[in-house]
Amino acid sequence: MTRYSAAEIEARWQDAWDKAGVFRAARDKSKPKYYVLEMFPYPSGRIHMGHVRNYTMGDVIARYKIANGFNVLHPMGWDAFGMPAENAAMASGGHPKDWTYGNIADMRGQMKPLGLSIDWSREFATCDPEYYGQQQALFLDFLDKGLVYRKEAVVNWDPVDMTVLANEQVIDGKGWRSGAEVERRELTQWFFRISDFSGELLEALDGLENWPAKVRTMQENWIGKSRGLQFSFERVDGGQIEVYTTRPDTLLGASFVGISPDHPLARELEAKDPEVAKAVAAMRKGGTTEEAIEKAEKLGHDTGLKVRHPLDPDWELPVWIANFILMDYGTGAIFGVPAHDQRDLDFCRKYDLPVIDTFFALDDPKPVGNEAFVPPKSEKVKWVDHFTGIDVATGQEAIDATIDFAEAQGWGKGVTQYRLRDWGLSRQRYWGCPIPVVHCDACGVVPEKKENLPIRLPDDVSFDVPGNPLDRHPTWRDCACPACGKPARRETDTMDTFVDSSWYFARFTAPRAETPTVMEEAEYWMNVDQYIGGIEHAILHLLYSRFFARAMHICGHLPEKSKEPFDALFTQGMVTHAIYQTRDANGRPVYHYPEEVELRDGKAFLKDGREVEIVPSAKMSKSKMNVVDPINIISSFGADTARWFVLSDSPPERDVEWTASGAEAAFKHLSRVWRIASDAAGSDAPASDADEALAREMHKAIHDVTMGIESFGFNAAIARLYAFTNAIQKSQAGAEAKRAALRVLAQLMSPMTPHLSESVWEMLGGQGLVINAPWPRADEAMLVEESVTMPIQINGKRRAEISVAKDMDKAEVEKLALATDAVQRALDGGSPKKVIVVPGRIVNVVV
């Protein structure tokens, strides 16, 4: 008998699959297609357990679909542009390109041993000129269709490093390298018109039935549809201020009009009044994220201007500039109702403005103090002399009535607003896809000609000086204007890396094409039947991809059906691990790698005997030293063990805790399967009475495991496989019956542990490769037992059980049930009030 040697068989079978070309995807109209895709990785250089779990799940689906006769596309690539490469270049001097391609080679080398069913011939990286050149072509098509435009937008500016900062480079309002206080600056930048699609992107969410409800809700909130009233306040000194409100019903509670520091009126006042300029400058300090703006202290400046209330010309309201009002939302101006909005109330209390109640709770009509009264819009409230004549009504009813009233009177109109803003794609960095336009003194902004694509990044750049190397490159910027031929300058901004990941799934259908996609291939392979990735991409990546699919359809790069490119989405949980920590003299935690720790009786100790605190289930992170390197696991146990474990312990959508004991148990189990198979291969035990029972077990296992895989219940499928293995091991069946059961076991395990399964299949005389064997089918007749054990309940509690023929009629079952000791005791000579018999399931006697 040979021992289970993962290293040996895994290399051998990967080689065999490679030689047989089993994962090469080619169009084949005679077969149904299936496109399974896991979110492609950023090439950091090391794979981690999260990757292993993500790709294993995709691999289970892919291999299962192959066995079910589908023509499967299962590709892999690299999300390869982005700041880490530039940061690495700044820190240690190399070139982002070398760093990135080196990392890709390393990671590919770490992934291949996992034995994934990937068609590596389709692999690409988004930093390949062949890929980003096609992305530039898409950009030009989008430009042509009016889906991209330029406008002024605010960026984070580091005044010491003289560079634009990404949000993640702003820490507590300061630049990450310089430590200087970040300012907001305006630059002219490119934008995708995603907000034109707000309504469509929102409505189409309803059709995404195989997406998690959670993700749909998150996108719904992000798009943020609201209906409100838009109208203008007349300024006492002439002119108007247009406002948008979702609570027009509270108009009588207004105590001021607020405008954003970026509002045109604020700009106008800023230019001529140094007081205003000073106040506005203070409001512009800090980062550009909404979070940063929110966390800033509330600041206001009274402009001295007054506006007239639309319902009462004698009622004048002051106009304030306030830092919590966003120019991007609505009209950049509001009216403040402190009684029914906490921000407005805080503002009014700070600057001593009046607070006017417009409605009260039905049961508690008390004036607002320091807490705004904001009941749900569906709750009925008592109104204070409302101008539309409303007395008791819900907020929503009052809002609708107010919009109708304003429209009838002609001073306002109902408007639907979306929170979703256009997608700014310009980045002032080197390691990204160059935006293919040219700036000409004579012609302005001119798109590059398609025949000049790709516009390649220059290789001769350095990162020893802050700022964008493209900007200070001696020659790269110089070019001829595509329109007039005179000397002109290239755009030096590159694209947001979210652009790269917004269409890679389409590119996989024709990865070497000279156009972004090939319609014939896209028609055949799209859509992605199953997309798998982390919940952290619930909003941006998935929303941008949905927009891109629509835009690509408009430009003729994707078929109509691909406007929603992902038919089904699955979001998997993280791989977590306990954190082991001790404390230093100041009580701060000191972390320890799992390898440095010994576990005894549920406690952990260092080598020197000191006890270690265990913090359970935290996301694996290098800084907390609670990482387990998949490479170490593969070299000590093999890929099949790693694959089996990441699927076995928790439902796939939940986090799974990596434990050394669990990994060892997985390995022990696979070794046991090997041993059982190897025993059965050499056995000549004659057929026996137990054969039939084992065959029944086998068909039940086929049924349950199939259901488990179909429903993403991988952990349940694995539990079932454990049980089936136990049944085979304990069975007294003959050699042939055992071998048949083990061949099926190999097939059922093959999506999770493909290498071991091939070996077991081979040992037991399976034909060809198990990857090419059709998925076993459960014989329905074998699933039903002739006799069943029926529990007997008395008043809903289980008290006894009887074994009866499967098809015994109800009256017969009832008679047997009533005759049991337990029931006789409970009846105590009386007769039951009621007897429920559910055939084949249960008997309940009510006494």
Place this chain on the structure above:
RNA sequence: GCGGGCGUGAUGGAAUGGUAGACAUAUCGGACUUAAAAUCCGAAGGGGGAAACCCCGUGUGGGUUCGAGUCCCACCGCCCGCACCA
């Protein structure tokens, strides 16, 4: 605050409204062994009892039902997302 999700043994977790705790980990006992490892067999929700067996038990309290971990209502706790969004 709003939206979503989740609360089951020591632990991870199973349970189309029908035997709660499958399967696995940790634990304990036994076999094999000079011994250990590996392997195999077995025990194990809590309480009571010599035993047959009985009582209690899926965060808490109610409800629907012959029957509720599962459905409904309220509450408590935890997790995630969003938010000065007008």
